Amino acid sequence: xxxxxxxxxxxxxxxxxxxxxxxxxxxxxxxxxxxxxxxxxxxxxxxxxxxxxxxxxxxxxxxxxxxxxxxxxxxxxxxxxxxxxxxxxxxxxxxxxxx
Amino acid sequence: xxxxxxxxxxxxxxxxxxxxxxxxxxxxxxxxxxxxxxxxxxxxxxxxxxxxxxxxxxxxxxxxxxxxxxxxxxxxxxxxxxxxxxxxxxxxxxxxxxxxxxxxxxxxxxxxxxxxxxxxxxxxxxxxxxxxxxxxxxxxxxxxxxxxxxxxxxxxxxxxxxxxxxxxxxxxxxxxxxxxxxxxxxxxxxxxxxxxxxxxxxxxxxxxxxxxxxxxxxxxxxxxxxxxxxxxxxxxxxxxxxxxxxxxxxxxxxxxxxxxxxxxxxxxxxxxxxxxxxxxxxxxxxxxxxxxxxxxxxxxxxxxxxxxxxxxxxxxxxxxxxxxxxxxxxxxxxxxxxxxxxxxxxxxxxxxxxxxxxxxxxxxxxxxxxxxxxxxxxxxxxxxxxxxxxxxxxxxxxxxxxxxxxxxxxxxxxxxxxxxxxxxxxxxxxxxxxxxxxxxxxxxxxxxxxxxxxxxxxxxxxxxxxxxxxxxxxxxxxxxxxxxxxxxxxxxxxxxxxxxxxxxxxxxxxxxxxxxxxxxxxxxxxxxxxxxxxxxxxxxxxxxxx
Numbered sequence: 001x002x003x004x005x006x007x008x009x010x011x012x013x014x015x016x017x018x019x020x021x022x023x024x025x026x027x028x029x030x031x032x033x034x035x036x037x038x039x040x041x042x043x044x045x046x047x048x049x050x051x052x053x054x055x056x057x058x059x060x061x062x063x064x065x066x067x068x069x070x071x072x073x074x075x076x077x078x079x080x081x082x083x084x085x086x087x088x089x090x091x092x093x094x095x096x097x098x099x
Numbered sequence: 100x101x102x103x104x105x106x107x108x109x110x111x112x113x114x115x116x117x118x119x120x121x122x123x124x125x126x127x128x129x130x131x132x133x134x135x136x137x138x139x140x141x142x143x144x145x146x147x148x149x150x151x152x153x154x155x156x157x158x159x160x161x162x163x164x165x166x167x168x169x170x171x172x173x174x175x176x177x178x179x180x181x182x183x184x185x186x187x188x189x190x191x192x193x194x195x196x197x198x199x200x201x202x203x204x205x206x207x208x209x210x211x212x213x214x215x216x217x218x219x220x221x222x223x224x225x226x227x228x229x230x231x232x233x234x235x236x237x238x239x240x241x242x243x244x245x246x247x248x249x250x251x252x253x254x255x256x257x258x259x260x261x262x263x264x265x266x267x268x269x270x271x272x273x274x275x276x277x278x279x280x281x282x283x284x285x286x287x288x289x290x291x292x293x294x295x296x297x298x299x300x301x302x303x304x305x306x307x308x309x310x311x312x313x314x315x316x317x318x319x320x321x322x323x324x325x326x327x328x329x330x331x332x333x334x335x336x337x338x339x340x341x342x343x344x345x346x347x348x349x350x351x352x353x354x355x356x357x358x359x360x361x362x363x364x365x366x367x368x369x370x371x372x373x374x375x376x377x378x379x380x381x382x383x384x385x386x387x388x389x390x391x392x393x394x395x396x397x398x399x400x401x402x403x404x405x406x407x408x409x410x411x412x413x414x415x416x417x418x419x420x421x422x423x424x425x426x427x428x429x430x431x432x433x434x435x436x437x438x439x440x441x442x443x444x445x446x447x448x449x450x451x452x453x454x455x456x457x458x459x460x461x462x463x464x465x466x467x468x469x470x471x472x473x474x475x476x477x478x479x480x481x482x483x484x485x486x487x488x489x490x491x492x493x494x495x496x497x498x499x500x501x502x503x504x505x506x507x508x509x510x511x512x513x514x515x516x517x518x519x520x521x522x523x524x525x526x527x528x529x530x531x532x533x534x535x536x537x538x539x540x541x542x543x544x545x546x547x548x549x550x551x552x553x554x555x556x557x558x559x560x561x562x563x564x565x566x567x568x569x570x571x572x573x574x575x576x577x578x579x580x581x582x583x584x585x586x587x588x589x590x591x592x593x594x595x596x597x598x599x600x601x602x603x604x605x606x607x608x609x610x611x612x613x614x615x616x617x618x619x620x621x622x623x624x625x626x627x628x629x630x631x632x633x634x635x636x637x638x639x640x641x642x643x644x645x
Binding site for chain 2: 002003004006007008031032035038039042043044045047048049050051052054055056058059060062063066067086089098099
């Protein structure tokens with residue numbers, strides 16, 4: 001009954017890319033996403049949600065990384081998302097600061 | 100779902116599950132016992148308390164008097180907190196704000212104090228099996244490098260969440276039909292699969308709640324906050340603490356001593372009557388003995404009235420309310436979220452019956468974990484799998500089962516030993532409990548691993564645990580005189596509960612053990628190794644002899 005190997009990633013570098021993309025990339029997307037919206041909604045509520053909801057999002061992103069055919073594309077997508085949210089954070093800090 | 104997606108999800112479910120299995124088993128096992136932490140402690144110390152006692156029922160003035168006789172309290176903040184339902188309160192005393200205070204008053208102190216006989220205890224001498232099992236369930240004993248134990252348990256919980264999500268996807272199509280399927284007479288693989296899916300689906304809401312709340316409680320702040328502090332607060336942790344109300348209140352001293360210290364009990368009583376069903380959990384005295392002394396009182400409404408009602412009041416010496424949070428007014432999102440998370444995790448909102456249900460579900464989750472490991476083994480125990488690989492798998496399961504299942508007799512043994520031999524509350528208490536538990540766990544794990552027989556491990560851990568478990572109430576009656584009937588008629592509910600708890604656990608374990616039958620097919624593959632190995636070693640010897 002073990003999963004059919006035909007569908008699994010055989011290459012070691014691909015496996016590495018997917019696991020790291022899911023773990024580190026997923027974390028980056030999660031945290032930057034919550035911070036970006038935190039500047040525009042009530043940041044205390046958003047950060048409280050991050051403490052539990054963040055893990056649900058992160059686990060989902062972790063899972064999605066495995067579904068990519070190419071693990072580096074997962075990395076690419078997660079980096080682009082993190083970067084986008086980071087830009088929002090950067091400008092929010094200037095124009096709509098919380099502290 | 101395409102075949103590709105199904106197989107990928109299935110594989111991630113298997114790998115994440117098998118990697119965390121042992122750690123998760125320990126977490127669920129110790130965590131399930133922790134539901135009865137307060138009962139265990141009341142039983143262990145022979146200091147039963149009634150459920151629902153709060154600081155209103157305690158003479159805080161008497162405790163303060165006793166502390167002020169031994170310590171210089173002027174200008175310090177003293178707080179009494181009832182963390183758990185036990186006689187001993189946590190006492191925290193800050194460093195004095197008075198520059199003329201003696202050296203001893205310049206340092207922060209923490210200890211436990213018995214509200215009845217006023218004995219005080221350090222962390223080590225206050226240690227208990229209840230505390231041990233509670234802390235084992237988040238690997239506090241593995242905090243060897245910083246908070247490595249907390250992080251480990253947190254990430255195990257996180258991967259558990261991952262395994263639950265993938266598990267739901269994998270079983271999604273068959274989720275309804277699987278619910279009705281149980282084929283104990285079919286092949287062993289079907290038995291384990293049915294048990295895993297049926298109990299996994301039944302326990303799904305429970306397990307999901309535990310994965311999320313557990314991760315949040317243990318690593319929610321430590322993993323998420325560094326990025327937030329750096330990028331949102333420009334590295335200013337203090338600012339974040341202020342936003343979330345983590346920073347303790349402080350008030351400046353006036354520098355004039357009070358002629359007479361007013362009664363703190365009166366303030367507690369006043370606060371306790373302010374709202375319906377308000378339970379006082381913590382009393383803080385700011386600037387003790389100074390003219391600017393203040394009294395802060397924190398608590399919750401009883402769960403019957405409101406699920407998440409936190410209230411606090413700050414009084415000045417004249418009894419004026421300087422700051423009030425009404426527990427019956429609308430609860431903030433932050434307070435509500437944290438209250439829901441902690442209460443769902445602690446299972447403390449429905450009395451003992453709810454905690455018993457939680458305990459059963461927790462042990463059922465242990466079974467889901469073990470059956471998952473068994474599926475993993477049986478599914479790979481095929482002729483086309485290389486011999487070396489199969490041998491490795493068999494060893495993995497021998498070790499896993501030995502480590503996990505021996506927890507039951509080890510826990511019973513610890514209860515027994517502590518009750519009989521650790522009757523003094525000395526600072527070495529902590530070390531002794533560690534030694535009893537960890538050494539017996541090591542010995543049993545090694546023994547059962549070397550037996551290399553899963554059936555034997557399963558059966559004899561249950562029998563051994565049951566026999567030791569039956570001795571727990573006997574040991575208690577023998578050492579303390581609190582036999583079941585004595586504690587029942589005296590109304591010592593906590594003591595009575597733990598005795599009955601061990602009796603019922605032992606009966607159930609014995610029933611299960613006596614129903615275990617060695618199916619020849621079951622260990623065909625695994626035990627055939629042993630035979631083959633023995634045969635081959637005999638051959639070798641024969642060859643050598645020749």
